[in-house]
Amino acid sequence: MENKYVCSVDIGGTKIATAIMEYPADGGVPHPVFEAEVPTEAQEGGEAVFQRIEASIKAALEANPDVEVLGVGIGAAGVVDPKTGAIAYANEIMPGWSGVQLGPRLREDLGLPVAVVGDVQAHALGEAHWGVGKGKFSVLCLGIGTGIGGAYVENGRVMQGFHGAAGHMGHIECSAAAGIPCACGRSGHLESVASGTSIGRMYDERFGRVDPSRPSVGRDVNDLCRAGDAKATEVIHDAGFALGASLGSLANILDPEVIVLSGGVIHQGPDWRSQTWKDSVHEGYASQALDPLQDTPILIGSLEGDAPLIGAAEHLLASLK
Incomplete structure (x- = not known):
């Protein structure tokens, strides 16, 4: 067996965190081999935030040319449509975020599997699979x-x-x-x-x-x-x-x-x-x-900031089964 890799993104009202998560072949705890953060700048509106997310993902992939990721897992602020991965609703913390076709657009633009889940749902998945809830x-x-x-x-x-x-x-x-x-x-x-x-x-x-x-x-x-x-x-x-x-x-x-x-x-x-x-x-x-x-x-919880990134990766892996 070989190590597996997933690009994970945690989208909040303040920052967008992007990582390449490595799943060791020996079954060890997944961990980031690359991490980066940019401000969300949510006040600029949903389209600007989308462009920032896409640029962050591309930058992470380009910075790791020898890593073949299985797809992109995203934990996103707002209510995520479980059928499509679009943002169904967001409050005033993320103006213009409601209705952004996050999952569908990224799948088309990146040519990769993309799975989107709510940010706290991703956090819970991380703790349940690899944290104190394991x-x-x-x-x-x-x-x-x-x-x-x-x-x-x-x-x-x-x-x-x-x-x-x-x-x-x-x-x-x-x-x-x-x-x-x-x-x-x-x-x-x-x-x-x-x-x-x-x-x-x-x-x-x-x-x-x-x-x-x-x-x-x-x-x-x-x-x-x-x-x-x-x-x-x-x-x-x-x-x-x-x-x-x-x-x-x-x-x-x-x-x-x-x-x-x-x-x-x-x-x-x-x-x-x-x-x-x-x-x-x-x-x-x-x-x-x-x-x-x-x-x-x-x-x-034991995973702190890694929890939503690990959880987003877990959601992506589950979507591929």
């Missing part, structure tokens, strides 16, 4: 950062849903968020009280800004919590409890073997894994999960 029958993964996304992987396959929108777990109803506007245009969603952005906003609304010159962010509040500040501890507890309660509700529906938490908020450093936050997540989970599910492990 060997588990089912994995519920939540990515917690500026917003909150999620995905459910069972028996190696990610749930995409009929419209490709499965996994928008930050937009489930959350009693702690009642009446609070959400970025999606609704209100009362988990993302509005448990994301990094919302933690900073909640502190400012309750107690005033940590730094009067700018809005607070989650890291500001967590640093105060670590220092023993009672106000910050209250906010961190409330955010963690809301997340945990929603995890309990999701577990009641999906019954995962493990739950994996990942994303920017989790991996900014060990400070984010404060005991206050972890305890409150478990407290919230216990308040909602059914008795048989109380012992479901809640784990921290």
Whole structure:
């Protein structure tokens, strides 16, 4: 057997990461042999972003002329049409991204197999196949950062849903968020009280800004919590409890073997894994999960930034079978 190679792309609102992922013939963990990043520049519109993605893929292939890739796997922001790989919907973070025929155009332009999946769905596939979820029958993964996304992987396959929108777990109803506007245009969603952005906003609304010159962010509040500040501890507890309660509700529906938490908020450093936050997540989970599910492990993802690139490659490989 020979090593296999896949070109993987992770498209977010801030950056486009491109890699050539090597799958060792001995079955070892896939890893990048080439990596590059460019700014998304999402404000320039969907067509400009598409051109940047295509140029990044071509540059990666040209930089590795001796590597024959099996195809291109993409984890993309927005809702991906599972039938075509086009972008079915995107919010204001990616203006003009809705409707971009990402998969079809790249297949035609590159002459290679192309498989597109949602970015958090790719992240979950990475953790399920090669991270802390490896060997588990089912994995519920939540990515917690500026917003909150999620995905459910069972028996190696990610749930995409009929419209490709499965996994928008930050937009489930959350009693702690009642009446609070959400970025999606609704209100009362988990993302509005448990994301990094919302933690900073909640502190400012309750107690005033940590730094009067700018809005607070989650890291500001967590640093105060670590220092023993009672106000910050209250906010961190409330955010963690809301997340945990929603995890309990999701577990009641999906019954995962493990739950994996990942994303920017989790991996900014060990400070984010404060005991206050972890305890409150478990407290919230216990308040909602059914008795048989109380012992479901809640784990921290291990692959960090490589997770969506590995997951995108896994989705491409699955599409070739």
